[in-house]
Each structure stands twice: as C-alpha cells, then as structure tokens.
Amino acid sequence: MLQVILDHYNYWIAILLMMIGLYTVVARGNLVKKLVGLNIFQTSVFLLYITMGKVAGGTAPILDDRFTVYSNPIPHVLILTAIVVGVATTALGLALVVRIKESYGTIEEDELNLLDGEM
C-alpha cells in the first residue's frame, strides 16, 4: 500500500494542481486570477513530464565518467522551451487584460458580460 502511494504520489499531486488550476480558470471571474490559474495548470503539466523522465538512482543528464545512470533528457528539453514560451504567452494574455481594462474599465467577467449585454 505504501509502495503504491510512493509510486504514484507525484502523479496525484500533478493532477491535483491541474484541477486547482482548471477550477481557478473556470470559476473565478477576475481575468488576472484566471491567468495565474492557467500558470498553475501549466506547471502541473511540466511536473508530470519531468516526473516521467526521472530514473531512480539517476543523476542530471550531464555526462561524466563518474556516473552511469542518467535521467531522461527529452522531457527536460521539451519543458525547458515550454517554460519560456509560457511566459511569453502569459505576457500576451496580460496585454489583452490591460486593453480590456482600458476599454471596459473592469476585468471582472460578470461585469464584462453585463457591459457586453447592454450594447
């Protein structure tokens, strides 16, 4: 039983974080909060990938004569670029939020829907 928990704890936490992020995106009305939720969701996916690449007893994939077991470098490559692209797209989302604030005077979803309904 303990072994089952230890074998899957990383996956479970990744899923928990993913669901917290998803819930923040869906259920919270503030657009900045939604973006933070999206970032949590994103990090949970990173965690899932890196977890899958870990090899027990391995070390970081930087070759050296002293080590023989290395963790899988491919998830690292994929996630490394994804993080930087993630911040660039977050900046794009924040720019949209700034423009929405300037045009509508609010960034709360309910008020935005009301303003759109009036038009």
Add this chain to the structure above:
Amino acid sequence: MRHHRVLRIISKLLIPFIMLFALYVQFHGDFGPGGGFQAGVIMASAFILYGLIFGLENARKVAPPAVVTKLVAAGVLIYAGTGYMGLFKGANFLDYGALSKDPVAGQHLGIMIIEFGVGTTVAAAMITIFFLFAGRDR
C-alpha cells in the same frame, strides 16, 4: 524609488554580476546547466532590475527600445541564418556538422551560435515586454 538608498546601492553592485552570470550561463551552457533560454532571461532581469530601481526613463536610455526591438528579430535571424549556412555548405538545414572540417567541432560551433541567437531573442523580448507594461500608465 528615489529614497531607497539601500536598494539603489545594492542593485548597482549586483547588476554587473547578474550580467556576468548571464554571459557565463550563455557560453558555459554546453558543459553545465544553462543555455540561451536561461541566459536571456537572466540578462533581461538585470535590465528589469535597473528599470525598477532607477526608473523607466533611465532604463530606456541604457537599452533604447528602438535597438531592443530590432534585437528580438535579430536573434531569430541568427538562428535561421545558421540553418541556411548548412544549406550553403551542401548539407541539410540546421546541420551544423558542415560548418567546420571536423563535424564535431562544427556541431559545437553551430550550437554556440544558435544559443547566442536564442539568448538575444529571449533577452530582447523580455526587456521589450517589461518596457511596454511598465510604461503603460503614463
């Protein structure tokens, strides 16, 4: 931030080391952890720290937006241009082995150049984005 003497002096001391560290991460990324993406972000954070402490106007003098925006494109061009160098030498696109007589040395050279391109684009993009957000309210 005019009156925060501690912040101003400490950041003045730190910024050169942050930049030096960025360059180390950039060019030592082949041997240890690091590379263009990390170095670009660290280099950008040095400029962002300067902008936060000494004001946006001074930061714009140090890194003129007209130059920085061109660097965003320059990095991508360096990367793609290295790819085309392979084509001109008769190999495949982005095959750095053709850049030198010895394929392994060519690979090393090619990786060095494209990592520099990556670092340039990432640093310039982050600085540009920071300038735009911080300058929006005035």
Add this chain to the structure above:
Amino acid sequence: MIITLIDIALLTFMGATALAILRLRSLFAVVMLSGIYSLLAASMFVALDAVDVAFTEAAVGAGISTVLMIAVLALTGERERAPSHTMWLPMAVVVLTGAALIYATFDMPAFGAANAPVNLHVAPRYLNESFAEVGLPNVVTSVLASYRGYDTLGEVTVIFTAAVAVMLLIGGRKGDDAGIKNEPADDAVDDADSDGNGDTA
C-alpha cells in the same frame, strides 16, 4: 529515503500554495504566492534531476512573470470581487475529471522506473551517442540545439511572435484608438446614414 521525503514535502507545499492562490482575494498576495509556487516547482525539478528546467523555472517563474503580473496589477487594481453565484457545476466537473485522471494513474509506470516506455525509445541513444556525435557533456543542450534544432527554432519564433503581438496590443499610446465600448454606437449611426443615403439614391 531522504530524497523521497524531500519530494513529498515539496509537492505538498506546492499543493498548499496552489490552494491558497485559489482562495485568496487580494491579487497582490496571489501574485506573490505564484512566485513562491514557481520557486517550489524549481526546487522540485532539481530533486527530479532536471537542473536546466529548474534554472529556467526559477529565472522565469519566480522572476520575470512575477514582475509582469505586478506591473499589470498596478494598471488593473488589486482586489478580486467575490464570486456572485455558487460554483457547483465547475466543482463537479473538476472533481469528476480529477477522479478519472487519478484512476488512470494506476496504469502508469511507477515513479522512477528505468524501464518505463518513455525511457526506452530515443533517450538511451541520445545518452550513449550524443557525446561522440556532438561532443557536449550536457545532453540537454545537445538535444535542444542539435537533434531538435527545428523544434527550438519554432519556439524562438513563438517568443518573437508573442513580443510582436504585445507590441501591437499595448505598444501605442493610450487612447490612440476609440474604445471598444463606443464603437458599436458609431457603427449604428454610420449604418443608419448609409441606409438613408441608399434610399435617397
């Protein structure tokens, strides 16, 4: 054993921070917590041997994105309004999806298994051959810049595109263009005029 404990502690902290982010209404606190969350994620990546990723996450998540979020809060205000209605439907969807995903994890290879499918495909080839082919000790750099050079070129182009898009969105001076709110009214007037012209012509 100690590594396992560190893993579990860091992951639990991450979960707790994410829950606090969900519950807090002061956006300033939310942004600060998201910086802490990124730092915890970076520590977690070190524990999982992904030093390059940890490096990036620490610089990007805890540094740049926190600064950007704070700059945006200065423009948009730092209080979140209380939700106006109960959120049972999203909660039900999230709980169901989470339960399904957790059920699926029992088919996943155990954490750290060396014979997991993900570790059997090209990874051993990169680890064994890359030093002879590329000559760099850091396999992540070899794969990133050489074996998957196209991929990285695409990622750099995405960053370039995002920077250009941000420039287009907020690069001009404030008030350069008419607010979106006013446009439909103007359009309506224009439409009426053109209709009238059409009738007379």
